[in-house]
Amino acid sequence: MSAVAGEMTELLATRGAEKVFGSAVTAASCARDGQTFALGTVDGDIVLVPVAGLKHPETWTRVEAHDGAVLCLAPDTGKEGFLTGGEDNRLCRIGPDGTVTELHKGRRWVECVASTPGHIAFSAGKQLEIRDSSGETTLKTLEHPSTVTGIVFDTKGKRVAASHYNGVSVWFVQARVDTVRPLEWKGSHTAIAIHPGGEAIVTAMQENDLHGWRLSDGHNMRMSGYPRRVSSLSFTRNGRWLATSGADAIVLWPFFGGGPMGKPPTELARLPGVFCSAVCAHPKSDIIAAGFEDGSVLLAETGSERVLPICLGKRGRVSTLCFSPFGGMMVFGTEDGCVAAIDLSASD
Amino acid sequence: MSETKIPVTVLTGFLGAGKTTLLNHILSAGHGRKYAVLVNEFGELGVDGDLVVDADEEVFETNNGCICCTVRGDLIRILGSLLRRRNKFDGIIVETTGLADPAPVAQTFFVDDNLREKARLDAVVTVVDAFNVSRTLDESHEAVSQIAFADVIVLNKTDLLDEAALEAVEARLRGINASVKIHRACHGKIALENVLDRGGFDLARALETMPDFLENNEHTHEEGVTSMSFSVSEPLDEQRFQAWIGALLQERGADILRAKGILHFAGQKERFAFQAVHMMADGDYIGPARAEEGQESRIVFIGRDLNRPQLRRGFESCRA
Numbered sequence: 266m267s268a269v270a271g272e273m274t275e276l277l278a279t280r281g282a283e284k285v286f287g288s289a290v291t292a293a294s295c296a297r298d299g300q301t302f303a304l305g306t307v308d309g310d311i312v313l314v315p316v317a318g319l320k321h322p323e324t325w326t327r328v329e330a331h332d333g334a335v336l337c338l339a340p341d342t343g344k345e346g347f348l349t350g351g352e353d354n355r356l357c358r359i360g361p362d363g364t365v366t367e368l369h370k371g372r373r374w375v376e377c378v379a380s381t382p383g384h385i386a387f388s389a390g391k392q393l394e395i396r397d398s399s400g401e402t403t404l405k406t407l408e409h410p411s412t413v414t415g416i417v418f419d420t421k422g423k424r425v426a427a428s429h430y431n432g433v434s435v436w437f438v439q440a441r442v443d444t445v446r447p448l449e450w451k452g453s454h455t456a457i458a459i460h461p462g463g464e465a466i467v468t469a470m471q472e473n474d475l476h477g478w479r480l481s482d483g484h485n486m487r488m489s490g491y492p493r494r495v496s497s498l499s500f501t502r503n504g505r506w507l508a509t510s511g512a513d514a515i516v517l518w519p520f521f522g523g524g525p526m527g528k529p530p531t532e533l534a535r536l537p538g539v540f541c542s543a544v545c546a547h548p549k550s551d552i553i554a555a556g557f558e559d560g561s562v563l564l565a566e567t568g569s570e571r572v573l574p575i576c577l578g579k580r581g582r583v584s585t586l587c588f589s590p591f592g593g594m595m596v597f598g599t600e601d602g603c604v605a606a607i608d609l610s611a612s613d
Numbered sequence: 614m615s616e617t618k619i620p621v622t623v624l625t626g627f628l629g630a631g632k633t634t635l636l637n638h639i640l641s642a643g644h645g646r647k648y649a650v651l652v653n654e655f656g657e658l659g660v661d662g663d664l665v666v667d668a669d670e671e672v673f674e675t676n677n678g679c680i681c682c683t684v685r686g687d688l689i690r691i692l693g694s695l696l697r698r699r700n701k702f703d704g705i706i707v708e709t710t711g712l713a714d715p716a717p718v719a720q721t722f723f724v725d726d727n728l729r730e731k732a733r734l735d736a737v738v739t740v741v742d743a744f745n746v747s748r749t750l751d752e753s754h755e756a757v758s759q760i761a762f763a764d765v766i767v768l769n770k771t772d773l774l775d776e777a778a779l780e781a782v783e784a785r786l787r788g789i790n791a792s793v794k795i796h797r798a799c800h801g802k803i804a805l806e807n808v809l810d811r812g813g814f815d816l817a818r819a820l821e822t823m824p825d826f827l828e829n830n831e832h833t834h835e836e837g838v839t840s841m842s843f844s845v846s847e848p849l850d851e852q853r854f855q856a857w858i859g860a861l862l863q864e865r866g867a868d869i870l871r872a873k874g875i876l877h878f879a880g881q882k883e884r885f886a887f888q889a890v891h892m893m894a895d896g897d898y899i900g901p902a903r904a905e906e907g908q909e910s911r912i913v914f915i916g917r918d919l920n921r922p923q924l925r926r927g928f929e930s931c932r933a
Contacts, residue, residue: 289697307697430673452676453686472676
């Protein structure tokens with residue numbers, strides 16, 4: 266590199282665009298057809314970024330979806346649109362044109378939502394509700410011992426897992442009689458991820474640790490040593506690595522060769538003293554996107570030391586990152602209310 | 614203390630003491646401020662402009678090796694989300710159920726880095742029914758804890774007692790918690806500045822004005838919960854103090870409900886406000902002392918089975 270950082274033209278400026286909306290961004294998602302991104306804010310807005318207008322922020326639209334923060338966001342079951350949950354106790358469907366349809370309104374915040382083409386799962390308080398793809402019909406309501414903090418479907422959409430105090434509950438979506446498989450570990454579990462091959466479930470814990478369970482035999486795995494609480498975790502496409510925030514680098518735990526037990530994690534893209542705040546694994550390549558608390562965003566290759574900076578600092582803590590389904594495009598949002606989108610496939 | 618941190622007031626009090634009345638009084642007063650209020654069940658609350666969130670009191674034990682460390686995960690989640698909004702609230706009020714032990718609420722603000730960064734525990738305000746308090750204290754372990762944890766007591770329903778009886782009640786409350794500020798009230802009517810956004814103010818003043826003769830008042834019947842205060846007039850050695858208090862809380866933290874102090878460390882111009890809840894301790898520099906206050910350091914312990922000579926020797930050994 267020849268230029269000084271300050272004089273370098275950021276990749277974001279040549280390959281993408283950004284716009285400051287002012288409200289902290291809480292979540293991001295891409296529709297299944299890859300044509301629209303959505304980002305939610307603490308003030309209840311959904312920002313829709315059409316892929317066709319990726320570099321033209323004047324085509325991005327803001328939709329008022331919730332009264333209070335958008336707490337969770339997922340692609341809709343169909344090709345287009347999104348599902349959002351908020352502090353106004355509502356679950357909504359957002360069309361690609363910005364139409365808002367209320368699917369649920371209860372007495373608790375809708376804190377988590379996840380979907381497959383066939384099902385919607387969302388949580389409000391201790392209850393996890395499974396609906397059909399239309400979102401109109403409740404198939405089952407599953408009770409948990411404390412408030413649900415994270416929901417994931419397995420890759421095939423057959424099982425759904427929810428994190429809460431003292432562990433995780435795994436349920437079969439289609440079961441006639443609901444019996445839970447409890448994965449127990451004392452403490453508060455605050456986020457969840459599932460291995461794409463169904464080999465393990467990992468949670469982030471209140472005490473700057475991760476906890477994992479091997480699903481074949483329920484064996485416990487502990488992954489500790491973080492200086493901060495882990496807020497973001499993402500398995501790579503083939504499940505070889507689990508990328509996380511919580512340190513001043515991307516932390517990667519090996520899920521091969523007997524790992525992660527007894528194996529030290531690998532660190533990528535270390536920015537001394539600047540903490541990684543969000544990670545997202547690329548859906549098709551061995552690449553991790555990482556956002557840092559100063560607003561820097563970069564891509565890092567898992568197999569090498571190679572790092573590609575997207576932008577450097579000055580945008581506030583990166584709170585969320587999301588790739589399109591084929592990984593050609595990416596958006597991110599920050600706590601200072603910056604929304605940015607970049608086309609990674611474009612050639613000049 | 615950073616002024617950008619949002620003050621959090623914890624409102625406790627036994628069933629029927631008048632918490633909801635006080636809360637309604639706070640919210641409907643024309644103060645022009647905006648509060649977020651966490652309640653355990655929706656009642657008749659609901660004031661335009663304020664945000665009321667229904668929270669379940671969800672307590673968990675942390676895995677940090679501290680046996681008595683239970684915290685409220687629901688507060689971490691809900692406040693964590695509300696604090697992402699900028700310039701939206703002037704303060705946050707957390708109401709607890711009548712039977713709740715205040716320790717987990719207070720400890721939550723020591724455990725979670727995000728809350729520590731963005732909010733500060735301003736005061737634990739306990740509403741007490743002056744008419745029924747004696748019986749409640751005789752019957753309930755939690756009521757004693759709520760008195761012990763309080764920074765401010767709102768002594769409500771004072772119109773039902775005469776002056777002598779009120780003084781007896783106050784004496785009993787001070788027997789448990791010698792450093793608490795007591796405000797008398799009827800129907801929850803109290804000047805809001807006595808309850809909200811107290812900062813380090815109450816602690817500094819309560820410790821300054823706490824008479825030493827209370828140290829002789831060891832006779833209590835509230836399951837052995839009492840207060841002991843100590844003072845030294847010479848500056849303290851900061852490292853020696855941290856080593857002593859750290860070891861003490863580790864060993865005796867289960868019995869020490871609260872510890873608070875205003876300390877002068879040698880070589881520091883500013884006073885240090887120290888506070889602990891069971892085993893968790895924290896502190897902040899709060900500005901220089903006024904000239905007439907001298908270099909005196911004071912500390913108070915509220916807890917069960919406190920050993921006065923041992924605590925005194927320990928505190929005095931921290932002198933620089």
